[in-house]
Amino acid sequence: MSPTSGFSRQAAIAGIGATEFSKDSGRSEWRLACESVLAALADAQIGVEEVDGFALFTMETNPEIAVARALGIPELTFFSRIPHGGGGACAPVQQAALAVASGVADVVVVYRAFNERSGHRFGQGPPSFAYVHNTDQEYRNWINPYGLLTPAAQEAFLARRYMHKYGATSADFGAVSVLSRKYAASNPKAWFYQRPITIEDHQSSPMIADPMRLLDCCQESDGGQALVIVSAERARDLPHRPALISGAAQGVGPQQISMSSYYRDDIDAMPEVELVAQQLWRQAGLGPQEIDAAILYDAFTPMLLLQLEEYGFCERGEAKDLIASGALEIDGRLPVNTHGGQLGEAYIHGVNGIAEAVRLIRGTSVNQPAKSIDNVLVTGGSPVPHSALVLSADH
Amino acid sequence: MSDTPAAPRPTSVPPLIVTQDNEFWFAGAREGRLLIQRCGDCGTLRHPPGPVCPHCRSFEWDTVESARRGTLHSWTVVHKPQDPGFRYPLVVGLVDLAEGTRLVADFDDLGEGGADRLRIDMPVEVFFGEHPHGETLPRLRLAAEEAGA
């Protein structure tokens, strides 16, 4: 292996912490953020007052200054925000790795905390910021007035085109849902703990935005998840096996529009995802064949198939066959979403998936594969500007 | 048709964001004309509208009027959640216009068979109708030869 990127393996995720994942937390989003940050710092055994940086989503409603104030964190030297919701899910970790590797900050915390089920539900329609008159929201002119109001409806065009082009079926999408619920069934933290489903359950679940059924859609959840990023050197002196950040990338592709890049020749291809993949392999000095497990962003099942292809785990159109072969199972070539994913564990905007990747590297997932896990891919959402990580064991 | 604008229906659809870059398109729609922006230098068509040509970076532009015919690139049938501004199931299409650009619009009542009649690449037509805030915007229907089939 010959890492070529300056920050590759220079920083590590040393702590992970979360609240419970529920449908009604009964407390404020601010409190969920504080609880998850404290849990992650306790996991890393790093003092709260040592935190000097935060990297967050722009969609995070609990600003870093509110959390720093609430927790009595005296000084911050680095604070950064990343747009594009779940697409950017892995990018705050990239920001943290860059800050730590360059010496701008020593202890950077990433968190995402919300009451996304008991408060504003992303699946119900445009969020409050959609009503602001600016260029950021102008793209809504071309989708919202025609009834494409939810992410499920906006992604359905791609899913249908993909089915048409490659012969994938609703049951092929359903296989993802069944597998995720199988993993969730043995994860006590998962909302769907001990509640597996069958493909018949998927096929009889109501249509939401044809071809996407209810069981193709992730949950809406309340909860918070935090991650602590420090230098690899520091991480080696901490209690847990470090999850080295060997690759971390962002990507925007040609003629990118949020959720609606409908004007490209092939709407079912995602060049921004391919762009991220190329960067990761170059940074980490690895290729898809060296990835031992993956956490793929599963807001909607079709995207998991498309991402398997964009990341090079199979050829275009062949993800359904890869899944049917059992490759994504716990004893398969590439166990995927072993926590149950956002379909099964919880929807914490992808950040709970990063925590699961850390557990896979530590060897502590509730669904830990028997084989050695040295490199895990974690991806953000699509079809929006994208981000992803490769986390690696320290040897 | 009355000259009085229709009372707005309750809807979660955000009001249109009309800017100096796109107002020509909405003005055309109000007149029942489907306009496509054309670069004033290299002639490349673009939609949705923008201030500059992504091919040659020219800020010069004019428009061409679409013949309002195309083929169905993809579609969805939205069942849930239901916004008061629409009737459900709501069929929304993505159309390859004959001129070469794409357009999103919702279908008029598809009649017997509903969305089961739809196939990728089938011919469709654009017409204009009232939308949730009372605006006149494009809608879709099957091309005459398909509608009668």
Ligand SMILES: [Zn+2]
């Ligand atoms: Zn031009």
